[in-house]
Amino acid sequence: MTHIKKGDMVKILSGKDRTKTGKVLSVDGQQGKAIVEGRNIMTRHERPKKSGQKGQKVQFPGAINISNLTIICPNCGKPTRAGSKIDDKSVKVRICKKCGKGIK
Ligand SMILES: [Zn+2]
Structure with a gap:
């Protein structure tokens, strides 16, 4: 993975x-x-x-x-690790561990 x-x-x-x-x-x-x-x-x-x-x-x-x-990260422009969370539509999304925003 x-x-x-x-x-x-x-x-x-x-x-x-x-x-x-x-x-x-x-x-x-x-x-x-x-x-x-x-x-x-x-x-x-x-x-x-x-x-x-x-x-x-x-x-x-x-x-x-x-x-x-x-x-x-496309949001904060920093090298980051991607985390994941379940969004409000129950879809697993990747998030930036630095700024917490979604990575498409
Ligand atoms: Zn970020």
């Missing part, structure tokens, strides 16, 4: 992009990893498909362990 969802703004806590922020593009809850837009960029060398062509460098954002990410 993870408290981070696609579309969240997160701060990276370790690795080469430590302290940087970005938007979550996808979450792999089973592996406990997430892809953050423009962060943890990896380069893959693609072999030429035909002889005579050049190989290509393809850059893509690599998966980051969710334990190395923290949500940035």
Whole structure:
């Protein structure tokens, strides 16, 4: 289980992009990893498909362990932990533990 969802703004806590922020593009809850837009960029060398062509460098954002990410609250703008509560419509919502407001 993870408290981070696609579309969240997160701060990276370790690795080469430590302290940087970005938007979550996808979450792999089973592996406990997430892809953050423009962060943890990896380069893959693609072999030429035909002889005579050049190989290509393809850059893509690599998966980051969710334990190395923290949500940035859209309300107070601070890195925070998400809590949860049941709202008045009996729906479980995520809340910011710093300001107590809901995180969509
Ligand atoms: Zn907040």
